[in-house]
Amino acid sequence: GDYVWKISEFYGRKPEGTYYNSLGFNIKATNGGTLDFTCSAQADKLEDHKWYSCGENSFMDFSFDSDRSGLLLKQKVSDDITYVATATLPNYCR
Numbered sequence: 001g002d003y004v005w006k007i008s009e010f011y012g013r014k015p016e017g018t019y020y021n022s023l024g025f026n027i028k029a030t031n032g033g034t035l036d037f038t039c040s041a042q043a044d045k046l047e048d049h050k051w052y053s054c055g056e057n058s059f060m061d062f063s064f065d066s067d068r069s070g071l072l073l074k075q076k077v078s079d080d081i082t083y084v085a086t087a088t089l090p091n092y093c094r
Helices: none
Strands: 006-014 022-029 036-042 058-066 069-076 082-088
Touching: 006 069, 036 058
Parallel strands: none
Antiparallel strands: 006 022, 022 036, 058 069, 069 082
């Protein structure tokens, strides 16, 4: 299954320097799976600890904790199985 993932091309926009209004990243299976797409969310103000869908008809959701640059992912496989993953992302300011 697609349960080993690589996160790349992460971006986040903080218009006031204190909160995100846009987040996105690429997620790809690294174990021979077919998962490979860009996941993103935009809002006037994205909320920490809130789950956002990676897209319409997506089986993947994400949440971001800006205080620790923590990305949480969950993939609903079936009614009984959900995979969950975490990653801490480096914080670069441009």
